[in-house]
Amino acid sequence: MANNKLSLIADLKNSFAPWRIKVRVFKFWEGIDPKTGGPSGLDYIFMDEQGSRIHGKVLKFNRERFVHKLEEGKIYILSKISVCHAEQMYRPTRREYMVFLNASTVVQEINEINGFPKYSFDFVKLNTLAEHKDNVFLNDIIGIFLDSSDVKIVKDNKIIREIFIQDDTTANVRVVLWGDLANNFVKPTNLSDKPIFILSSTSADFYRVTQRYSVSSRESSNYYFDLDIPEVRFLKNSQIEVGESSGGIDWTTNNRKTITAMLDDYKPNSPEVFYTCTARYSNFEGKYTYPACAKCTRKVVRTGGTLKCPRCTTPQSITQAIVSKISIHDISGTCIVSLFGNKAAEMLSIDLEELLEYEQLGVNLGDIFEQARGTDYIFEVKMSTYQDNMSLAINRTKVIHSIPDDDGPLDNEANNDDPPSFGMVSIKQEKDDDELQSNPQAYDDDDGNKHKVIHDIQDDDENKTDIAPSFRMVTIK
Incomplete structure (x- = not known):
């Protein structure tokens, strides 16, 4: 006679018992085989009626049997599963064990059950990240959303986006989303509503440039905004002064150097490093264009006789992206840096579309950059190695002082503070x-x-x- 007893996740042990559980699929993801680049096995986070979570896995040779059987968010009864000790590092849950779906496993979808939890988290406080750096399991974090960056391309053409949050400890933390999470992130439009951000299954990392801890997403991560759970309601109703932490999210003082000190730090083929410096525009040194994706501005590559974006999965139109080269200087020295189109537009406080229109009309971009002369900027500079040479690129800019022309307004003219x-x-x-x-x-x-x-x-x-x-x-x- 078959054993129809349902077990809770907390009761699962490493034994040969005929385990049978009723769970919701909290998260599903599919790994990539590093050798072939193709799909590997299937991974899940299962959650039971008590909110307990456990890592579930389908090995590669069983992939086709289960790939379309379980859907994220739905409830299933899983019979004849195997229970084993969890993997040693980066466990997506805190359970000591994990479950395997094998050739004998039976999957039965059931209807939605009132009161069956949809979400479950193990939150850690943002001011305790140092304590969790060496955890074998991943952590969930929650905080008030402060700001986010644009998508960035980092080493090995990986994609990231930075999120900044603050919790009730008033700690401000940098959160790094990777890959699809970074690409698909949708920024809240109304920050006055105090949006509450959640990221599940994260790792804590020490960022040597800022000497601070940050949080990174993993394959098993999901992000959420304003879920109907007690922790979100608490932060929504709190009287926390957003941004009051002395740590802040101010990038302008990170790894501050003079230009000469920055250049002296360069080591060939070392990982990219970000510096900040206070400097002024010197001269326009030239520009070049390249065929780029109209959506993400990434350089397109020729595949099968056609140009395609290596990042965007759907076909996009092709445009010409501009890279400007300018020289900047401070009291210690001078260097030449590159600015991609959107970074140049940001520095000049104009729209990217306007800059592209000037380029199409044949306007000398050096004339446009003249409006930057006499202005003090804080630049965030990315230093890396490209084709065995040092490469410097402006990542962010901030105006700190604009010097007026020597010939000020006449006595009988109104003083107009607007920059030219x-x-x-x-x-x-x-x-x-x-x-x-x-x-x-x-x-x-x-x-x-x-x-x-x-x-x-x-x-x-x-x-x-x-x-x-x-x-x-x-x-x-």
């Missing part, structure tokens, strides 16, 4: 410049005031020719 911007002026050339008088006439009026007369260019209908309009950059106060 660039506008496009269409000019129709109808006579050569050398036809104009180089020295305009001057005369005094009856009141003794001096005036200058510039000869107007008159239309000559008989000799008029159609000349295409050209564009000139003018500085507009």
Whole structure:
């Protein structure tokens, strides 16, 4: 007679008992075989009616049997499962054991059950990350969402996005999302609602550049916003002053160096390092373009005769991305850095679309960068090795002081604090410049005031020719 007894996750032991459990699939992910690059086995986090969680696994040779049988969020009865000791490192749950679904396992989907938990977490406080750095299991974290970065490409073309959160200990922590989590992250639109961010199955890491602990996602991680659970309601209703921690999320002081000290730190082929420095724009050193994905601006590669983005899974249109090279200087020295299009636009406080339009019209980008002259910036500089040479790229910028022109406003003019911007002026050339008088006439009026007369260019209908309009950059106060 079959044993129909249901066991709780807390009762599972490493034995030959015919285990049978009723669980919700809390998380599903599929690993990649490092040797072939293809799919390996299937991994799950199962959760029972008491909220206990356990790691479940299907080995590669059983993959096809189970790949479409279990769906994240649904409830199942799993019969004839094997229970073994959990893997030694990066366990996605705190259980000592894990379960294997094998060729004998029977999967039975059941209807939703009222009161069966949908979520379960083992949260750690953000000010205790140092205590959890060497845990064999992964941790869940929760905090008030403060800010997030754009997607970044790091070593080995891996994708990350930085999230910054704060919990009731007032500790501010950097959270790093990797891969699909980084790509698919949706930033909250209204921070005044105090969005509460949760990331499950994380590891604690010590970041040597900032000398602080951060949190990283793993394959088994999921992120959530504003779940209906007690911990979220507590933070929502708390009177915590957001950002009051002295740690903050201010990147502008991280690994601060002078330019010369930064260059002296370079070691060929060492891992990329981020520095910050206070410097000014010196000169425009040139630019180049490359074919890029219109969605993520990553360089496209030729595959099977067509250009494709190596990051985006769906076809995207191809555009031309701009990389500008500029020199910057401080009191110690000078260096040349690269700025990708969006970083250049950020530095110049203009839209990327506007910068691309100038490029398409043939405007000299050096003219546009002139508006940065005389401004003190804090730059975050990424140092790496590219083709056996040192590579420096601007990652972030912040204006700290803008120096006005030497010729200030006249006494009878209003002082306009707005920085100069660039506008496009269409000019129709109808006579050569050398036809104009180089020295305009001057005369005094009856009141003794001096005036200058510039000869107007008159239309000559008989000799008029159609000349295409050209564009000139003018500085507009």
